[in-house]
Every structure is written in C-alpha cells, then in structure tokens.
Amino acid sequence: MASRKPKKTRVPLLSPELLYQITSGHVATALSLNEWVQGFFDPTDFIITDPLGRRLGYSAATGALNETSGAFYSGDGLLRQFLIPLAIPGLYKIELFGLGEEANFGIASKKYGVGMERQYLGSGESRVIYFLKEVEPGGMGDVDGDGDVDADDVTFLAGIIPRFASGSNDPGDLNGDGILDQSDVTLLQRLTEVVNASYPQIVTSRAEPVPVISVWGLLMMCGTLILIGTWRIRRNRERWE
DSSP states (O other), X not given: OOOOOOEEEOOOSOOHHHHHXXXXXXXXXXXXXXXXXXXXXXXXXXXXXXXXXXEEXXXXXXXXXXXXXXXXXXXXXXXXXXXXXXXXXXXXXXXXXXXXXXXXXXXEESSOBOOEEEEEEOTTOEEEEEEEEOOOTTSTTOTTOSSSOSHHHHHHHHTTOSEEOSSTTOTTOTTOSSEESHHHHHHHHHHHHHHTSOOOXXXXXXXXXXXXXXXXXXXXXXXXXXXXXXXXXXXXXXXXX
C-alpha cells in the first residue's frame, strides 16, 4: 500500500479517563505545573521513552509499561493517552505501533505542542517521532535554579543529601520517592549527559504555545473526545452487522 501523507488537524489532548483522574484528585495539580508532557493516540499502541530511558505505554510485545513515577496512562482502551506531570527535560522518543487503521496522534507540553496528525498505520507497521522538552528554570533537574541542567546541579544536589524532598515537584527528586539521596544524584548525572548531548533530527514540529486550560475547557474537550469515541463504537458495530 502506498504511503499516505499525514494530515494535520487540531484535536484537544484530553480523554474521559484523564478527566476522571483530574476530578478524583489523582492528578489535580498537573495542569497548574509548568513541566507536564502529554500525548493522545487513537487507535494505535505506543511506548514513550523519556531521556533517562524510562518507558510508559503499551505494545503487544512488551505489555503495559509504567516506569515513570507519577505518570498517568489510560490503558488499552478506545482512547489511549499519557500524562507526565513532572517531565524531565530532554528528548522523548515515541514509538507508534499500527493496528490496521487510520490513527490520530499528537504530543504537547505546556509551552509547545505538535498539534494532531492523522496517518494510516497498518497492522505491524511502526513509526517513531521525537519531542524535545526544554529545561524549565527551577524545574526538574535544575536544582540550583540557574536555568540549565549541568555539572553545577550535580554538585549542588550532592552537597545537600540526604534529606526529604521539599514537595512533589522538588527539582532534585528525579525518582519521585520523596527523598533526595545518592540515587537522585546518579540520575541527575545521567540527565546532564543526555540533555546536553547532540539530539537526532526531531521529526515533529513545534506549534503555537499551548494555552492554559480552564475547567470549562476541560469539559468541552472531554465532550469532543466522547463524540469521537461514540463514532468509533458505532462504526465498529456497523462492521459486525
């Protein structure tokens, strides 16, 4: 089958599963933070790998994966989505695994988004896209607050351990266990190496800054995706009749 040129459109990155998690308090602070990264995939399996090699998502070969502390994954349903509330800076690799249908997919941060793309992915076909999460001043990894992640941050963190994290968004708590210790120093050392490394060509393009989402905006976006899900259910039902 000839390759089809991806079609770009704009679809909100919210699913009913994520709305439930927000309203139930599990990710209540996610949208008020500056460091989230989220993605929406329908219908295609995916695995996202963060700059430290930690994976999140699902494929038939690996099963469900969630190696990132505090991350949300909606599971293998009609709408597949992830949200990393405190995403570390660096290059994220997203592997898409086709299910023999036209798939919608996209990834965004609070600052940048790539919109949504629509492309046919045959069964067994795969595609890889990349997303660059920039350093947030005082954000994850930038423990000295100077706007970068480098050896100075490693030295600073090594000089204050062991201690409890200052909160859920402590920039030095890279493993998310609430304690700053040598394991965080080791992760930060690795992060400085990958953040400042030469990145491969990024095949996704940045779009306009993503606006702050209001509660009414969340409800409207949820309604949109429910309509998409309802249409897919009806379409599948018609195939069997």
